[in-house]
Amino acid sequence: DGGITQSPKYLFRKEGQNVTLSCEQNLNHDAMYWYRQDPGQGLRLIYYSQIVNDFQKGDIAEGYSVSREKKESFPLTVTSAQKNPTAFYLCASSTDPFPGSQETQYFGPGTRLLVL
Amino acid sequence: RKEVEQDPGPFNVPEGATVAFNCTYSNSASQSFFWYRQDCRKEPKLLMSVYSSGNEDGRFTAQLNRASQYISLLIRDSKLSDSATYLCVVNRGGQNFNKFYFGSGTKLNVKP
Numbered sequence: 001d002g003g004i005t006q007s008p009k010y011l012f013r014k015e016g017q018n019v020t021l022s023c024e025q026n027l028n029h030d031a032m033y034w035y036r037q038d039p040g041q042g043l044r045l046i047y048y049s050q051i052v053n054d055f056q057k058g059d060i061a062e063g064y065s066v067s068r069e070k071k072e073s074f075p076l077t078v079t080s081a082q083k084n085p086t087a088f089y090l091c092a093s094s095t096d097p098f099p100g101s102q103e104t105q106y107f108g109p110g111t112r113l114l115v116l
Numbered sequence: 117r118k119e120v121e122q123d124p125g126p127f128n129v130p131e132g133a134t135v136a137f138n139c140t141y142s143n144s145a146s147q148s149f150f151w152y153r154q155d156c157r158k159e160p161k162l163l164m165s166v167y168s169s170g171n172e173d174g175r176f177t178a179q180l181n182r183a184s185q186y187i188s189l190l191i192r193d194s195k196l197s198d199s200a201t202y203l204c205v206v207n208r209g210g211q212n213f214n215k216f217y218f219g220s221g222t223k224l225n226v227k228p
Contacts, residue, residue: 033216042120042203042218043160090159104150104205105216107159 003027004108006091011113013078013085021076021111023091030095032074033105036060037088046089049074078113086115117142120206122219130227133194137222139204140186146217149180151189152203154221160203163189194226 004025013019025032031050035043045058049068063082068074074093078085089112092105122139129135141149149166164171166178166187177190187204204219 035218040124040220042118042220045215088157104148104162104165104207107161110159112157 004091004093004106006089006108006111008111009109011111012116013113014116016080018077018079019113021078021089021091021113023074023076023108024072025074025091025093025108026072027093027095027106028071029093029106030071031093032068033092033094034058034064034066034074034076035090035092037090037110043090046076085113088112118219119143119208119217120204120219122202122204122222124220124222126223126225128225128227129194131194131196133226134190134192135194135224136188136190137202137204137224138186138188139219139222140184141204141206141217142185143206143208144182144185146185146206146208148207149178149187150205150207151176151178151187152205152218154201154203156200160218163202191224194224196226196228199224199226 007022033048034046037043044060046064047066049055052071055068065077090110091108094103094105120141151163152160153163154160164173166180170179175192179188201221201223203221206217
């Protein structure tokens with residue numbers, strides 16, 4: 001079955017620790033995105049990638065880093081610089097990252113990050 | 117001002133009722149529009165795209181008013197399984213990238 005997978009489902013971070021969230025898709029989508037969702041709020045864009053080996057900062061990139069070495073994979077690292085990392089993290093992908101398309105996004109099941 | 121604004125609700129309705137949600141967007145250059153459904157502690161899932169002429173999918177009808185910059189979703193004959201949070205999503209379409217803006221969602225509770 002085609003889809004987007006994220007792991008782990010729950011992740012606990014200690015103070016000062018970097019953690020990495022996995023996102024894999026087998027939909028052959030070019031564009032991938034990372035969002036953060038806090039209770040009662042909409043999704044906020046952290047990073048996005050239109051193509052392999054390229055990525056751009058979103059609206060709240062501080063304290064996060066990403067890589068896009070393979071089309072299928074777009075891991076997100078939450079660094080110790082992110083002071084309020086507790087949230088629901090969602091990875092998404094879409095076929096056409098360019099303006100004017102009606103293409104929408106498909107989401108993975110998400111990772112809940114909690115700080116110990 | 118937020119890019120996309122929605123009434124958070126909750127909307128509490130009995131089974132079989134008709135319920136409507138509205139959503140407003142701030143950027144007149146927005147190009148495409150969607151409604152997503154998000155169940156508790158799950159990822160958002162596409163419910164339907166919204167087209168300028170309005171569109172229907174079974175019990176769901178979506179409409180777009182570009183002049184007033186709002187989008188609506190109408191649900192007829194509500195089912196218990198419709199209980200969820202409904203997210204309004206707008207694609208502004210930047211210079212070289214599709215950027216999606218999400219409302220914070222409207223919560224619907226359908227009761228027996």
